[in-house]
Amino acid sequence: ETGVTQSPTHLIKTRGQQVTLRCSSQSGHNTVSWYQQALGQGPQFIFQYYREEENGRGNFPPRFSGLQFPNYSSELNVNALELDDSALYLCASSLQAGEESEQFFGPGTRLTVL
Amino acid sequence: SQKIEQNSEALNIQEGKTATLTCNYTNYSPAYLQWYRQDPGRGPVFLLLIRENEKEKRKERLKVTFDTTLKQSLFHITASQPADSATYLCALDRGSYIPTFGRGTSLIVHP
Numbered sequence: 163e164t165g166v167t168q169s170p171t172h173l174i175k176t177r178g179q180q181v182t183l184r185c186s187s188q189s190g191h192n193t194v195s196w197y198q199q200a201l202g203q204g205p206q207f208i209f210q211y212y213r214e215e216e217n218g219r220g221n222f223p224p225r226f227s228g229l230q231f232p233n234y235s236s237e238l239n240v241n242a243l244e245l246d247d248s249a250l251y252l253c254a255s256s257l258q259a260g261e262e263s264e265q266f267f268g269p270g271t272r273l274t275v276l
Numbered sequence: 277s278q279k280i281e282q283n284s285e286a287l288n289i290q291e292g293k294t295a296t297l298t299c300n301y302t303n304y305s306p307a308y309l310q311w312y313r314q315d316p317g318r319g320p321v322f323l324l325l326i327r328e329n330e331k332e333k334r335k336e337r338l339k340v341t342f343d344t345t346l347k348q349s350l351f352h353i354t355a356s357q358p359a360d361s362a363t364y365l366c367a368l369d370r371g372s373y374i375p376t377f378g379r380g381t382s383l384i385v386h387p
Binding site (some may be wrong): 166195197200203204205206207210218220251254263264265266267268269270273 | 365
């Protein structure tokens with residue numbers, strides 16, 4: 163186990179709703195990244211937070227937003243859910259942004275949008 | 277547009293043989309390349325990182341090669357075991373420290 167935890171494990175929402183996913187980083191890690199992984203695909207980078215500031219963003223619309231807290235835990239918020247948002251959402255923590263630091267992934271949250 | 281290609285077909289091999297997985301890329305100049313293992317319903321687990329100026333990296337039964345001319349990385353598992361069965365992802369990074377992942381290749385090791 164990596165020490166990165168995510169909640170909830172599974173979630174079912176309907177189109178148009180909003181969702182908040184949570185991630186608790188490994189102890190001592192100040193950087194968290196969020197990824198979306200559709201079935202049969204590799205993880206796609208959503209954004210990264212370093213010491214509570216957004217440090218990079220992938221090709222996702224503004225309805226995907228995030229937050230990192232002083233204890234370095236993090237949230238991913240998705241507004242106006244669409245069917246295509248159904249995926250496994252992964253968070254990964256690392257020791258330091260801007261370095262070749264190993265990312266430790268959590269088990270993911272499986273989101274189903276109906 | 278940039279592309280990372282991993283064989284979408286599963287690789288089936290017998291226990292004890294060497295598994296070789298391929299990662300090809302186009303329109304990309306990675307500073308380094310990483311390999312991850314992912315089990316069903318779990319997050320990826322980091323295995324190895326190789327830099328653009330390195331040809332080969334080893335870790336126990338794992339070996340990675342990186343050919344920036346061919347734009348290809350090979351990932352080898354020697355003396356494979358059924359416990360090695362998983363999906364293996366390659367990820368490229370051009371130095372932004374935000375990796376771009378391939379779709380992964382499933383490896384099935386038969387006893």
